[in-house]
Amino acid sequence: MGILDIKSVTLRFGGVVALDHVSFEVKEGEIFSLIGPNGAGKTSMLNCISGLYRPTSGSVLFKGEDITNLKPHKRAALGIARAFQNIELFPHLSVLDNLMLGRHVRMKTGVLAGGLYWGKAQKEEVEHRKKVEEVIDFLELEHVRNTPVGTLSYGLQKRVEVGRALALEPEILLLDEPMAGMNNEEKEDMARYIIDIHEEKKTTIILIEHDMGVIMDLSNHIAVLDFGKLIAYGTPKEIQNNPRVIEAYLGEEHVG
Numbered sequence: 001m002g003i004l005d006i007k008s009v010t011l012r013f014g015g016v017v018a019l020d021h022v023s024f025e026v027k028e029g030e031i032f033s034l035i036g037p038n039g040a041g042k043t044s045m046l047n048c049i050s051g052l053y054r055p056t057s058g059s060v061l062f063k064g065e066d067i068t069n070l071k072p073h074k075r076a077a078l079g080i081a082r083a084f085q086n087i088e089l090f091p092h093l094s095v096l097d098n099l100m101l102g103r104h105v106r107m108k109t110g111v112l113a114g115g116l117y118w119g120k121a122q123k124e125e126v127e128h129r130k131k132v133e134e135v136i137d138f139l140e141l142e143h144v145r146n147t148p149v150g151t152l153s154y155g156l157q158k159r160v161e162v163g164r165a166l167a168l169e170p171e172i173l174l175l176d177e178p179m180a181g182m183n184n185e186e187k188e189d190m191a192r193y194i195i196d197i198h199e200e201k202k203t204t205i206i207l208i209e210h211d212m213g214v215i216m217d218l219s220n221h222i223a224v225l226d227f228g229k230l231i232a233y234g235t236p237k238e239i240q241n242n243p244r245v246i247e248a249y250l251g252e253e254h255v256g
């Protein structure tokens with residue numbers, strides 16, 4: 001049993017079969033990547049894991065427990081956090097405030113709890129702030145902690161987006177193209193942070209990325225989707241030499 005088990009997940013949108021009986025397992029503590037051509041179903045699969053989409057059939061198990069019908073915020077509270085492909089931060093709020101909001105599913109005393117609960121809420125706020133400060137430190141965002149996110153460079157905004165997910169202290173971190181649109185230096189930085197999260201926090205990471213150099217360097221295991229079907233699963237070496245993957249996606253230049 002993996003930390004996450006995908007069992008025969010099928011997802012249909014009208015006549016389109018976005019995922020077709022896909023099964024795989026993600027092992028605890030690994031970097032697991034989903035690759036495949038445009039429209040292969042990668043983001044759909046991530047949405048089935050985060051709870052944004054509910055599979056038409058099949059199931060999603062987190063530590064052996066069926067979470068197929070749980071809403072996204074319940075999954076986030078369980079420890080499955082996601083950074084979006086298109087940045088979804090509050091541009092007018094500071095880095096610190098965006099990260100604090102990222103933790104709201106963990107807060108017991110709601111934002112509206114006042115009166116009798118004020119003391120408790122305040123204590124909780126201090127605790128949350130401490131965790132958020134740790135993330136700011138970890139991702140080296142100290143110099144922009146009070147800056148409105150909308151004024152930051154694209155690469156930094158992406159880092160804040162990862163930070164917001166990380167502020168949840170997730171057991172599984174879902175990263176949908178964290179390097180899309182980045183220059184080489186920004187990509188190298190992001191790759192380093194992903195490795196640090198994996199090594200220091202032991203977080204299981206599920207990654208979608210089109211840069212094959214990054215995928216082959218970072219991944220422990222790779223699943224390949226094509227037209228909604230799982231066509232291969234294996235280590236980077238196995239995937240690079242899989243004739244079906246080369247034909248459907250990689251082309252000859254990535255053969256290792």
Ligand SMILES: Nc1ncnc2c1ncn2[C@@H]1O[C@H](COP(=O)(O)OP(=O)(O)OP(=O)(O)O)[C@@H](O)[C@H]1O
Pocket residue numbers: 013016017018036037038039040041042043044045
């Ligand atoms: N909300 C939706 N409504 C209708 N069709 C959808 C929806 N989301 C995805 N699809 C379709 O499902 C298929 C898989 O799309 P998906 O976005 O999961 O692929 P992808 O592998 O992530 O692609 P890309 O690499 O371009 O991001 C596509 O045919 C897409 O058009």
